[in-house]
Amino acid sequence: xxxxxxxxxxxxxxxxxxxxxxxxxxxxxxxxxxxxxxxxxxxxxxxxxxxxxxxxxxxxxxxxxxxxxxxxxxxxxxxxxxxxxxxxxxxxxxxxxx
Numbered sequence: 001x002x003x004x005x006x007x008x009x010x011x012x013x014x015x016x017x018x019x020x021x022x023x024x025x026x027x028x029x030x031x032x033x034x035x036x037x038x039x040x041x042x043x044x045x046x047x048x049x050x051x052x053x054x055x056x057x058x059x060x061x062x063x064x065x066x067x068x069x070x071x072x073x074x075x076x077x078x079x080x081x082x083x084x085x086x087x088x089x090x091x092x093x094x095x096x097x098x
Contacts, residue, residue: 032070035079040068042086056085 021029043053050068051061059081066072067082074082076090083089 036068036070038088039082039086042088046086048085053082053085057081057083 043050048056049061050064053059054061054064059078063072063074063078064082067074067078080089
């Protein structure tokens with residue numbers, strides 16, 4: 001008997017299909033995808049392995065792997081440590097009004 005695959009958020013895929021997401025949850029998801037995508041693309045453009053990026057930022061490689069896979073909700077300090085060697089940081093900007 002096989003187990004149902006559990007989503008990182010803790011719900012199974014079939015129950016997620018029936019769960020309505022709020023606009024805030026959708027926006028947070030888009031933001032997370034954009035952030036992780038930027039980290040991956042910049043790391044690759046710089047020719048850095050996850051291990052080397054981790055060494056440069058003081059973060060272990062498995063932490064970067066989990067961040068890139070989206071299976072963790074990293075602390076802000078960890079994100080900043082990963083971004084700094086890539087020449088990036090986070091900024092606070094006003095939300096766009098619809």
